[in-house]
Amino acid sequence: MGHMQSLSRRAFVFGSAAVAGGIAFGAYGSAEAAAPSADGNPLAVGLGPNSVTFNPWVEISPDKITLIAQHADIGQGVGSVQPIMIAEEMDLDPGQFEVRFAVPSPAYFNTGFADEFAPFVAADQSPAAEEARAKSLEWLRQSGLQMTGGSSTLPDTYDKLRVAGAVARETLKAAAAKRSGIAVADLRTQSGHVILPNGTKIAYVDLSADAAKIPPVLDAKPRDPSTWRMLGKPMMRLDIRDKVMGELKFGIDLRMEGMLYASVKLNPNKGQPLKSYDATKARAMPGVKKILEINNGVAVIATNSWYAMKAVDAIACEWAPSVYPAEQADHWKVLESSFKPEFLGKEWRKIGDIETGLKTGTRVEAEYRAPYVAHQPLEPLNGIGLVTDKGMELWVGHQSPRFVQYVAATAIGLKPEQITFHNQWTGGSFGHRLEYENVRVLAEIANQMKGTPVKLVFSREEDFLQDIPRQIAIARHRGSVDKGRIVSADLQLASTAPLKGLLERSGTPSKDPDGQLAAGLWNVYYDIPHFRGTSYEAQGLSPCTTWRSVGASTSGFFTESFIDELIHAAGLDPMKARIAMCTVPHYRKLLETLAQMSDWKGPLGNGRGRGVAFVESFGTPTAEVVEVTMTDRGIRIDKVWVAVDVGKVVDPVNFENQVQGGVIWGLGHAINCELTYAKGAVQQTNYNHHEAMRIYQCPVIEVRGLENDPKVRGVGEPPVPPAAPALANAIFAATGKRIREMPFNKFIDFV
Amino acid sequence: MIELTVNGIKRQVDVVPEMPLLWVLRDELDITSAKYGCGVAQCGACTVHIDGKAVRSCQSHIGEVAGKSVVTLEGLDNKDQHPVIQAWIEHQVPQCGYCQAGQIMQAISLLARISKPTDEQINQVMSGNLCRCGTYPRIRAAIHAAASRKMAEK
Numbered sequence A: 001m002g003h004m005q006s007l008s009r010r011a012f013v014f015g016s017a018a019v020a021g022g023i024a025f026g027a028y029g030s031a032e033a034a035a036p037s038a039d040g041n042p043l044a045v046g047l048g049p050n051s052v053t054f055n056p057w058v059e060i061s062p063d064k065i066t067l068i069a070q071h072a073d074i075g076q077g078v079g080s081v082q083p084i085m086i087a088e089e090m091d092l093d094p095g096q097f098e099v100r101f102a103v104p105s106p107a108y109f110n111t112g113f114a115d116e117f118a119p120f121v122a123a124d125q126s127p128a129a130e131e132a133r134a135k136s137l138e139w140l141r142q143s144g145l146q147m148t149g150g151s152s153t154l155p156d157t158y159d160k161l162r163v164a165g166a167v168a169r170e171t172l173k174a175a176a177a178k179r180s181g182i183a184v185a186d187l188r189t190q191s192g193h194v195i196l197p198n199g200t201k202i203a204y205v206d207l208s209a210d211a212a213k214i215p216p217v218l219d220a221k222p223r224d225p226s227t228w229r230m231l232g233k234p235m236m237r238l239d240i241r242d243k244v245m246g247e248l249k250f251g252i253d254l255r256m257e258g259m260l261y262a263s264v265k266l267n268p269n270k271g272q273p274l275k276s277y278d279a280t281k282a283r284a285m286p287g288v289k290k291i292l293e294i295n296n297g298v299a300v301i302a303t304n305s306w307y308a309m310k311a312v313d314a315i316a317c318e319w320a321p322s323v324y325p326a327e328q329a330d331h332w333k334v335l336e337s338s339f340k341p342e343f344l345g346k347e348w349r350k351i352g353d354i355e356t357g358l359k360t361g362t363r364v365e366a367e368y369r370a371p372y373v374a375h376q377p378l379e380p381l382n383g384i385g386l387v388t389d390k391g392m393e394l395w396v397g398h399q400s401p402r403f404v405q406y407v408a409a410t411a412i413g414l415k416p417e418q419i420t421f422h423n424q425w426t427g428g429s430f431g432h433r434l435e436y437e438n439v440r441v442l443a444e445i446a447n448q449m450k451g452t453p454v455k456l457v458f459s460r461e462e463d464f465l466q467d468i469p470r471q472i473a474i475a476r477h478r479g480s481v482d483k484g485r486i487v488s489a490d491l492q493l494a495s496t497a498p499l500k501g502l503l504e505r506s507g508t509p510s511k512d513p514d515g516q517l518a519a520g521l522w523n524v525y526y527d528i529p530h531f532r533g534t535s536y537e538a539q540g541l542s543p544c545t546t547w548r549s550v551g552a553s554t555s556g557f558f559t560e561s562f563i564d565e566l567i568h569a570a571g572l573d574p575m576k577a578r579i580a581m582c583t584v585p586h587y588r589k590l591l592e593t594l595a596q597m598s599d600w601k602g603p604l605g606n607g608r609g610r611g612v613a614f615v616e617s618f619g620t621p622t623a624e625v626v627e628v629t630m631t632d633r634g635i636r637i638d639k640v641w642v643a644v645d646v647g648k649v650v651d652p653v654n655f656e657n658q659v660q661g662g663v664i665w666g667l668g669h670a671i672n673c674e675l676t677y678a679k680g681a682v683q684q685t686n687y688n689h690h691e692a693m694r695i696y697q698c699p700v701i702e703v704r705g706l707e708n709d710p711k712v713r714g715v716g717e718p719p720v721p722p723a724a725p726a727l728a729n730a731i732f733a734a735t736g737k738r739i740r741e742m743p744f745n746k747f748i749d750f751v
Numbered sequence B: 001m002i003e004l005t006v007n008g009i010k011r012q013v014d015v016v017p018e019m020p021l022l023w024v025l026r027d028e029l030d031i032t033s034a035k036y037g038c039g040v041a042q043c044g045a046c047t048v049h050i051d052g053k054a055v056r057s058c059q060s061h062i063g064e065v066a067g068k069s070v071v072t073l074e075g076l077d078n079k080d081q082h083p084v085i086q087a088w089i090e091h092q093v094p095q096c097g098y099c100q101a102g103q104i105m106q107a108i109s110l111l112a113r114i115s116k117p118t119d120e121q122i123n124q125v126m127s128g129n130l131c132r133c134g135t136y137p138r139i140r141a142a143i144h145a146a147a148s149r150k151m152a153e154k
Helices: A008-027 A076-091 A110-115 A127-143 A153-180 A204-212 A240-244 A304-315 A328-336 A354-359 A401-412 A437-448 A460-466 A498-505 A553-567 A573-579 A585-597 A652-674 A721-737 B021-028 B084-091 B098-114 B117-125 B137-154
Strands: A052-055 A058-060 A065-071 A099-102 A189-191 A194-195 A202-204 A260-266 A274-278 A290-295 A297-302 A316-319 A343-350 A361-370 A382-387 A392-396 A419-423 A454-457 A472-484 A485-495 A530-537 A606-618 A618-630 A634-645 A699-708 B001-008 B009-013 B046-048 B052-056 B068-072
Touching: A052 A153, A052 A204, A058 A153, A058 A204, A065 A076, A076 A099, A076 A153, A076 A202, A099 A127, A110 A153, A153 A189, A153 A194, A153 A202, A153 A204, A153 A328, A189 A343, A194 A204, A202 A204, A240 B084, A240 B098, A260 A290, A260 A304, A260 A437, A260 A460, A274 A290, A274 A297, A290 A304, A290 A437, A297 A437, A297 A530, A304 A454, A304 B021, A328 A485, A328 A553, A354 A472, A354 A485, A354 A530, A382 A437, A392 A401, A401 A419, A401 A437, A437 A485, A460 B098, A472 A553, A485 A553, A553 A573, A553 A606, A553 A721, A573 A585, A573 A606, A573 A634, A585 A606, A585 A634, A585 A699, A606 A721, A618 A721, A634 A652, A634 A721, A652 A699, A652 A721, A652 B137, A721 B137, B021 B046, B052 B098, B084 B137, B098 B137, B117 B137
Parallel strands: A065 A099, A260 A454, A392 A419, A485 A530, A634 A699, B001 B068
Antiparallel strands: A052 A058, A058 A065, A189 A194, A194 A202, A260 A297, A274 A316, A290 A297, A343 A530, A361 A472, A382 A392, A382 A454, A472 A485, A606 A618, A618 A634, B001 B009, B046 B052, B046 B068
16 A cells, blocks of 8 residues: 555646546537537426526526536435535625436536446546546546436536536626726626626626627636535525425426326336236225236326325235245355355455465454445335326436436336426435336336326335345455554455446446445555455345445444454554554545544443444545443444545535434444345335434544545445444443444344 | 325315325425435334424325325424524534434424423433434534523423
8 A cells, every 4th residue: 555656636636637528528518509519518408488598407497597406316415515616716606596406418427436336446546546537537538427426516516616616607607898998807796787887787698699600608607615605514404495485396306287296116126027916905995096916016106196196005916026035044154155256246455475474473264244225215116207208307316317208218118218207306315216116116007097197006015115225245254463563454255236237227347346336445545464355246136225334334343343343462552553554644634533533542341332333435534433331221423523525515504404414324224224025025124123213323423634634535324334444343332242243233122 | 185284285186095104204295304314213214203292204194194284394483583493503513414314303392291301301302303314413412502591492
C-alpha cells in the first residue's frame, strides 16, 4: 500500500473540469440546432415556442424555468440538491424554478460510477488508477448507463450541474448583451434576472426566445465555492415543506381518470412461474372486476386497492418450486462449500507473502456470517401503467429509467422506445427500486387491460416475499500477530453476487467477478505486511441485489471485526492501532478526528464498551465509534460518533441527516434483521419479523464531515458499513463476547 | 352508504363496512397524506386522529368510524402555524418523507397529552412509528422544540 502515489489536487481539479466540460456539453453545440436524437439533449424534444434549453438540465420558456433532477429521489435529497447546484450558478432563488425528474436518456449517463468500476482502491490516486477511471468513464458515456446508486448523487453531478448552470447564466447574459448592446462584462445576474449597469432588470424568462437564437456559451466556468450563496451552507431542502404538510405526491398517491386498482400474488419461489390457480372465491368478492393470470402469478383488478388485496389473498395458487434450496440451512451449506477454486470470484489484492506471513507469530482465525436481508422501504412497490396501441406509459419511482424501458418492453413484446416513463418521488428505496418486480408485473397487467390506466400496489407481505435480498455471505479470515503488531491478514469470503444479479436482470449481464464482493474486503488501508483478499461466488442460491452499501455492508462487518480481533490479540488499543497502521494521510486524519470527537480513552470495560470501525466504501472513508452499556435488560447503545470525509460538504443539514440515517440503518439491521427461506419462500413478511431500529433504541449520533479528500464523495451509503462492526466491537469491549454473525440479537439481548 | 366527517366535511362512501379507514381515505376520497406501510399496525404511517385521538387508520373499519370525526394531516387547524409542523420544517426532519404524516399526527397527540415530554415519554409514544430512513434524532429534536414553542405560546 506504500506504493500509492497521490496525484496533486491541482492536477485533479484540472482533469475533472476538462472531463465535465467535454462530456456534458461537447455534443450539443448551438441550442437551436440541437435536434432530437438518441444521444442529444432530451429537453430539445417537445420544446415549446420561444423556449430554450442549453443542456439536458436547464429549460427556459416564456412562462417558467425548469431544472432537471438527473437522479431518482429516494429520500436522499436529489430533488433538492441537484437543482440547487444549477440554481447556485444561475443566480436563481428557491421558488423561481420548477423541478422535474430526468426522462430516460443516455445524456444522463452516470459519470459517478467511473471510480467504482475501475479496478483500483479509492485512495489510489496514481496516474495508472486515474487512467483506468478515465477509461471506465468513457465506457459509461458509450453505454449511457443512467442509474441512481453507489452514492453517486454528488460525485456524478457536482461538476456537470454547476457547469450546466454556468452555461445557462452566461448564455442568458450574452442574449441580454445582444439585445441591449451592452458588453457582457458589464452585465451581472441576480435572482432570476440579468441586471444592466443602469439597474434595469431583464427576467430570464423574457430572454428565452433571444437565448434560443444564439449559440450557448460552452466555456462558462462554475464559480469558486467561496462565492456560494446556498451550497455548502445550511439550507432548506426544497421538498421539506411539501413533505411535512403532507402535500407531496408519491408514486403511490397518483390517480388517473378512469383508473382501476390491481394487486398481485406472485410465486414466492423467486423467478419461478405459476402452475395453476383457483379464483372461485375471489371472483365473488366486493369490488372485483377481473382476475388476470400473469407469468409468475395472478392479479386482481378491482375498484380500490383494498378490494384488490383482499381478493388476491383469497386465490389459491400452485407454484413451480424454487431452483434454489427450499430450506435456509441448505443455503448456508452451499456457502460453506463454496470456498473452492471452481467458485473463485477473484483474488482482488495480494501484498507480501501471505503463506509465510501466516506462519509468523500467533495465528488468529475466525468465521463470520451475514444473512439475507430485505430492503423494505416504507412505500411498497407500486406503479401506474397504461398500454395503448402506440405503446406503454408508466408512472413509477425507479432508479434506472432506461432499464425500466427495457424490462417493461421485454415483458410485453414492445421496443424500449415505446415505453414512456415518468419517474416519481419515492418513499425510500435502499436498493429496492433498482429491481423490477413491480415494473414487469405492471406491464403484463396493463397489457391485458389495454386503454385503462391500472394502479398496482403490492401488499407489504407480497413486497417482502418478492424482495430480492441483500447478499448472504460467510467469511473465513485468518491472520497473525507478532511482537505487538499485525503481521498478516488473509481475508476470504464466499457470497452470492449482488451486482452481477442486478445487471443480469437489467439486460446487461456481466461475466466479470462481482466487484461489489471486493468492497470492504480489498480496500483495507492498514500497513499489514502480508495481505490477501479473495472472493468466492456461491452458485445456485437466492437471487440477490444491491442493498444500501452493497458489498461493504457484509464485508465491512467481517473485515473490521477481524481487524479488531487481531488488534486485541496484539495487545493494542483499537483506535490507536488503527491510527498507527493507517497508510493514507487524510484517512489517518479522519481517525484522529474521530478519536478527538469521542474523547477516546480506550475501549472501557466492566459492562461498558466502546468499539471503533473504519470502512471506505464508494470512495468515502467513514469511521465510527459506538458506545454501549450492558444493562439488566440487555445491551443499550448510548452514543455514536461518526467522521466522514466527502471532500466537500455540499448540503450540510441533509448531510447530517443522511449520515445519521445510515448509522441507524446499519445498526438496526445488524441487531435484528434477517430473511430466512422455508419451502422456497422467505418467512419474514412484515415489519414485526424484520423490524430494524425504532426510536426507543436510537442513540445520540454526533456527526463530523471532513473535506480533505481530493474528490467530492457521496454519503448515502458509506455510514452503513462501519456501524455493525463498531457495535460488535463495543459489545466485545463491554462483555468479552465476540459476535461474529448478524443479526446480533440471536446471541445477545438488546434493550 | 356510510357517512363520516373528514377534516370537517361530511362525506359518504359506498363500501363494505370492513374496509379500513386508510383505504377509504386514499382510494375513495383521494386524501393521501395517510400512507399504507404495513396494514397490520406495525409502522404507524397511516396514523390519523379520530375524535381527537391518534389511531392507526389501517385498523379502523369504516363501519366503526361512521358518524365520527376524522382529521388527517391535511385537515389540521391553522396548519401553517401549527407548532409541530413548524418544528418539523425547521429541523428538516424528512428524508423520503413517507412516514412523516403519521409521525406528525402521533407527535401532536403526544403533545396534547404531555405538554413537555421527556425522551423516555417520546420513546413510549413514538416507537410504533417506523422510519426506514432513520430520521429519529430529528423527530426527537422537533418534538422537544414543538413542546417549547407551545409553552411559549401559552
